[in-house]
Amino acid sequence: MNVVVQKFGGSSVADAEKFRLCAERVAEAISAGERVCVVVSAMGDATDDLISLAESVIDSPDKRELDQLLATGEQVSIAMMALTLKGMGINATSLTGAQAAIVTDGVFGRAGIVSIDTRRVNQILEAGGVAVIAGFQGVTETGDITTLGRGGSDTTAVALAAKLGGRCEIFKDVDGVYTADPRVEPTAQRLNTVSYDEMLEAAAMGSQVVHPRAVEMAKRFSVPVRVLHSHRPRGGRAQRDQSDSTGTWVGPESGMEMRAVSSVVLKKNVGRVSLRGVVNRTGVQSEVFGPLAAAHLPVDDIIQEDDGPNTINVTFTMDRKDLKEATPIIHRIAHDIGAAAVRIDNGLSTVSAVGAGMRTQAGVASRLFEALAGAGVKVENITTSEIRISCVVVDADGQRAVQAIHRAFNLHEPTAGTVADAAAAAGGLLESKPGVAAAR
Amino acid sequence: MNVVVQKFGGSSVADAEKFRLCAERVAEAISAGERVCVVVSAMGDATDDLISLAESVIDSPDKRELDQLLATGEQVSIAMMALTLKGMGINATSLTGAQAAIVTDGVFGRAGIVSIDTRRVNQILEAGGVAVIAGFQGVTETGDITTLGRGGSDTTAVALAAKLGGRCEIFKDVDGVYTADPRVEPTAQRLNTVSYDEMLEAAAMGSQVVHPRAVEMAKRFSVPVRVLHSHRPRGGRAQRDQSDSTGTWVGPESGMEMRAVSSVVLKKNVGRVSLRGVVNRTGVQSEVFGPLAAAHLPVDDIIQEDDGPNTINVTFTMDRKDLKEATPIIHRIAHDIGAAAVRIDNGLSTVSAVGAGMRTQAGVASRLFEALAGAGVKVENITTSEIRISCVVVDADGQRAVQAIHRAFNLHEPTAGTVADAAAAAGGLLESKPGVAAAR
Numbered sequence: 001m002n003v004v005v006q007k008f009g010g011s012s013v014a015d016a017e018k019f020r021l022c023a024e025r026v027a028e029a030i031s032a033g034e035r036v037c038v039v040v041s042a043m044g045d046a047t048d049d050l051i052s053l054a055e056s057v058i059d060s061p062d063k064r065e066l067d068q069l070l071a072t073g074e075q076v077s078i079a080m081m082a083l084t085l086k087g088m089g090i091n092a093t094s095l096t097g098a099q100a101a102i103v104t105d106g107v108f109g110r111a112g113i114v115s116i117d118t119r120r121v122n123q124i125l126e127a128g129g130v131a132v133i134a135g136f137q138g139v140t141e142t143g144d145i146t147t148l149g150r151g152g153s154d155t156t157a158v159a160l161a162a163k164l165g166g167r168c169e170i171f172k173d174v175d176g177v178y179t180a181d182p183r184v185e186p187t188a189q190r191l192n193t194v195s196y197d198e199m200l201e202a203a204a205m206g207s208q209v210v211h212p213r214a215v216e217m218a219k220r221f222s223v224p225v226r227v228l229h230s231h232r233p234r235g236g237r238a239q240r241d242q243s244d245s246t247g248t249w250v251g252p253e254s255g256m257e258m259r260a261v262s263s264v265v266l267k268k269n270v271g272r273v274s275l276r277g278v279v280n281r282t283g284v285q286s287e288v289f290g291p292l293a294a295a296h297l298p299v300d301d302i303i304q305e306d307d308g309p310n311t312i313n314v315t316f317t318m319d320r321k322d323l324k325e326a327t328p329i330i331h332r333i334a335h336d337i338g339a340a341a342v343r344i345d346n347g348l349s350t351v352s353a354v355g356a357g358m359r360t361q362a363g364v365a366s367r368l369f370e371a372l373a374g375a376g377v378k379v380e381n382i383t384t385s386e387i388r389i390s391c392v393v394v395d396a397d398g399q400r401a402v403q404a405i406h407r408a409f410n411l412h413e414p415t416a417g418t419v420a421d422a423a424a425a426a427g428g429l430l431e432s433k434p435g436v437a438a439a440r
Numbered sequence: 441m442n443v444v445v446q447k448f449g450g451s452s453v454a455d456a457e458k459f460r461l462c463a464e465r466v467a468e469a470i471s472a473g474e475r476v477c478v479v480v481s482a483m484g485d486a487t488d489d490l491i492s493l494a495e496s497v498i499d500s501p502d503k504r505e506l507d508q509l510l511a512t513g514e515q516v517s518i519a520m521m522a523l524t525l526k527g528m529g530i531n532a533t534s535l536t537g538a539q540a541a542i543v544t545d546g547v548f549g550r551a552g553i554v555s556i557d558t559r560r561v562n563q564i565l566e567a568g569g570v571a572v573i574a575g576f577q578g579v580t581e582t583g584d585i586t587t588l589g590r591g592g593s594d595t596t597a598v599a600l601a602a603k604l605g606g607r608c609e610i611f612k613d614v615d616g617v618y619t620a621d622p623r624v625e626p627t628a629q630r631l632n633t634v635s636y637d638e639m640l641e642a643a644a645m646g647s648q649v650v651h652p653r654a655v656e657m658a659k660r661f662s663v664p665v666r667v668l669h670s671h672r673p674r675g676g677r678a679q680r681d682q683s684d685s686t687g688t689w690v691g692p693e694s695g696m697e698m699r700a701v702s703s704v705v706l707k708k709n710v711g712r713v714s715l716r717g718v719v720n721r722t723g724v725q726s727e728v729f730g731p732l733a734a735a736h737l738p739v740d741d742i743i744q745e746d747d748g749p750n751t752i753n754v755t756f757t758m759d760r761k762d763l764k765e766a767t768p769i770i771h772r773i774a775h776d777i778g779a780a781a782v783r784i785d786n787g788l789s790t791v792s793a794v795g796a797g798m799r800t801q802a803g804v805a806s807r808l809f810e811a812l813a814g815a816g817v818k819v820e821n822i823t824t825s826e827i828r829i830s831c832v833v834v835d836a837d838g839q840r841a842v843q844a845i846h847r848a849f850n851l852h853e854p855t856a857g858t859v860a861d862a863a864a865a866a867g868g869l870l871e872s873k874p875g876v877a878a879a880r
C-alpha cells in the first residue's frame with residue numbers, strides 16, 4: 001500500500017475556502033493512486049483563542065484540563081476536513097488522537113508519543129477511504145487526552161508515516177525550504193532537497209518550516225518528508241515521485257557530494273549575556289544555568305573562554321523577549337558566583353550557515369568569515385557544530401551578513417540541493433526515476 | 441454516598457462570569473457534604489455556531505462527522521467548568537462522554553444511551569473530587585463519538601443520576617416550574633412539586649423547562665429531579681432536602697390528593713389542517729400521515745370525527761413554521777385520498793391544562809370550559825389525555841384563555857404543588873422532614 005501522510009497546519013485551514021484548497025491536495029494524491037492519511041492542526045488562531053478562554057477563568061490553567069480544552073481545536077479541524085472531502089465526493093473519516101490510538105505518556109502540555117495502534121487507520125485506508133487524524137494530540141493509557149506541545153502536529157504526521165511505512169508531506173504557506181528567507185535575500189532559491197541534519201540545524205537556528213522534533217523522528221525512522229505549498233496544485237502521477245521538482249525533499253544524506261552551505265538562516269531578536277571574570281571552580285556552570293532552567297528561560301548558544309589564570313568569561317544567547325524576565329535572575333547569579341562584571345546586550349542577531357558538506361570540505365569557515373569581512377560585518381561571537389557556523393552580529397548587520405554568505409557560496413544559483421535522492425535512499429518507498437535531482 | 445448530579449444548560453455557561461456563578465452552585469452542594477457530578481452543555485450558541493461552520497463547507501453534513509464536530513462544544517464547557525472550579529480551590533476533573541463511558545447506539549445525531557460504566561466517575565467522587573461530564577454526547581462500542589440529539593444534556597444528567605443512585609438538579613435561567621408562563625399570567629406561582637407525568641404532558645404541550653425525554657428516564661428509574669435557578673444562591677445544609685422550598689421538585693405522584701390542574705401551558709404558532717369528507721376505508725389514516733412522516737414534518741394532536749355515512753373529517757395540528765413546507769404535501773394527500781375539501785389555518789394557539797388530579801376528580805373539563813366560556817373564548821378543537829385537556833383557540837384568545845383557566849383553578853394561590861414528597865417517595869435518598877410540602 002503506497003501511503004502518504006499529508007499534514008496541513010493551522011494557517012492552511014483557517015477558513016472554509018482554505019479547507020477546500022487543502023482538500024484539492026488530497027484529491028490529487030488520490031488521483032495518483034495513493035492511500036491518503038491527513039493530519040490537521042487547529043484552524044487559524046483557534047489554539048490561542050482557547051488558551052485565552054481558559055485564562056479568562058483562571059490564571060494558570062491546570063495542564064490536564066487545558067489539554068482537554070485545546071484538543072477540541074484539532075477535533076473541529078478533522079471534522080471540517082472530513083466534511084469538506086465528503087463535499088467533494090471523497091470518502092473520509094475523521095479520528096481524534098484517541099480514536100487513532102495515538103498513545104502518549106502523561107506529561108500534559110508536552111506529551112511524548114509512546115505508541116500508535118494503526119488498526120483503525122488501516123481499516124479506513126484499506127476500505128479506500130481517507131483517514132483524517134487530529135494532530136498535536138494523543139491519549140494516555142488511562143484515557144486522558146494529552147497534547148504534544150510545540151511541533152506537535154508535524155510530529156503526529158511523521159509518527160504516522162513511520163508507523164504506516166509511508167512518506168510524509170508537510171503543507172505550508174510556503175512552497176518549500178529556501179537557501180535563505182526570500183524577504184531577507186531576494187535571490188534565495190528553493191532547495192529541491194535538504195538533509196535531516198541540515199533541517200535540524202536550520203530549525204534550531206530559527207527556520208520555521210518543519211519543527212525539529214518532527215525532523216528528529218523522521219531521521220530516526222527514515223521517513224521521507226516533503227515540504228509543499230498547501231494551496232498550489234501539483235501535476236499528476238508522473239510528477240509525484242522523486243522526479244517531481246515541486247517542494248523540498250527532506251531525507252538522509254546520500255553518498256553524493258554535499259554543498260558546503262545549503263542555507264543561511266537569520267534569527268533576529270537575540271539577546272546576549274556575558275558574565276565576566278568568573279572563578280572557574282567545579283560546578284560553576286550549573287550555578288549559572290540551573291536558576292535559568294528552573295525559571296523556564298531557554299538559553300541558546302553558550303561560549304566559555306579564558307579570562308586569565310583560572311578565570312573565565314561565560315557568554316550565552318537567549319530570546320530577547322525572555323531577557324526582561326531573566327535580568328534580575330542573571331544579576332543574582334552574577335552575585336552568587338562572584339562574577340567581576342555582567343554585560344547584557346539586546347540588539348543582536350544570529351546568522352547561521354548550514355551545510356552537510358562542512359563535514360568533508362575544508363576552508364568553509366574562512367570563506368564565510370572572508371565574506372563577512374568583505375561586507376564590513378563585525379562578528380561578535382562564533383559558535384559552530386559539525387554542519388553549522390553561527391555568528392552573532394549587531395541587528396543592523398543581519399541582512400547584509402546573510403546576503404554576503406549567500407553570495408559567497410553561490411546559493412543564488414538554481415537547483416540548489418544537498419540530498420541526491422532522499423526518497424530512494426529511504427528504502428525504496430518511492431519509485432526512483434532519473435530526474436532533476438539525479439541530473440545534478 | 442450522597443450524590444447529586446447538577447446540570448447546567450448552555451445559556452447558564454455562556455461566558456466566564458456565568459461559569460463562576462454555576463461553580464458557586466457546585467460549591468454550595470459540596471459545603472452541604474454532597475458528592476457532586478456536574479453535567480454541562482455547550483457554551484451559549486456554540487452548537488449553532490458549529491452547525492453553521494459545518495454548513496459553510498457542505499449543505500447536508502455527514503452525521504458522524506457532524507457529531508465529531510458538535511461534541512467539541514461540550515468538551516470546551518467541561519474543561520472550562522473544571523478550570524473554574526479549580527480556580528475556586530475545588531478539585532475537579534472533566535470527562536468527555538467517551539471518558540465517562542457513556543455508551544450509545546450508533547444513531548448519529550440522536551443516539552440513545554445503552555449503558556454507563558461509572559467506574560471512572562466513582563473514582564473521582566470517592567477521591568473527594570467533582571466529576572465534570574459532557575452532556576449531549578456518548579461513544580459507540582467502536583469508539584465513534586455520538587450526540588444524543590434534543591434534550592441530550594438533560595438526559596445525560598438523569599441517566600448519570602439513575603446510575604449513581606443520586607438525585608438530579610437541572611439548573612435553568614428560571615427558578616422552577618410555574619403554574620403558567622409569568623409573561624402570560626402575572627399571578628403565576630412557582631410549583632414546589634410536579635409529577636413526572638404532569639411534567640411530560642406540559643413539556644409535550646410547549647413547556648420548555650425539562651426535556652420530556654429526560655423526564656421519561658427520570659420516571660422510569662425513579663430519579664428525583666429538581667429544577668433550580670443557575671445563578672441564584674441557596675441556603676445551607678438545612679435547606680437542601682425536601683424542606684428546601686427553592687426550585688421545583690419533579691417526582692412520582694404521591695398518595696396524597698392531587699390538584700386537578702397544576703399548570704396551564706400556552707403554545708403559540710400552531711397550525712391546523714383539516715381534511716374534510718374523506719371516505720373512511722381501512723388504512724386511509726396512514727395515507728394521510730405517512731407522507732408527512734416521510735418528509736420529517738411532525739404532527740401534534742390528531743382528531744377524527746364523522747362527517748356523514750362512512751365519511752370522516754381528519755384534523756391535526758402542527759408547528760406553524762412547518763406549515764409552508766407541508767402545504768403542497770397536504771394538497772397531494774387530499775387529492776390522493778379523495779378528500780372533499782382541505783382547510784389550513786395558521787393563526788392558532790393551544791391552551792393546555794395539566795394536572796394529575798384529573799385522574800380521580802370529576803368535573804374538571806366542565807369547570808375548564810365554563811371558565812373559557814365566561815372569558816368569551818371560542819374553542820376550535822379539543823384533545824385530552826388522562827391528565828391533560830388541550831383546546832385549540834385563535835391566537836388572539838390565547839393569553840385570555842390561560843388567565844381564565846389559571847383563575848378558575850385558583851393557581852394564583854401560593855404553595856401550589858401536586859406531589860407531596862417526591863424525594864421521600866423515590867426511595868429515601870433524601871432525609872424526609874416535615875416542611876412546606878407536608879403541610880399542604
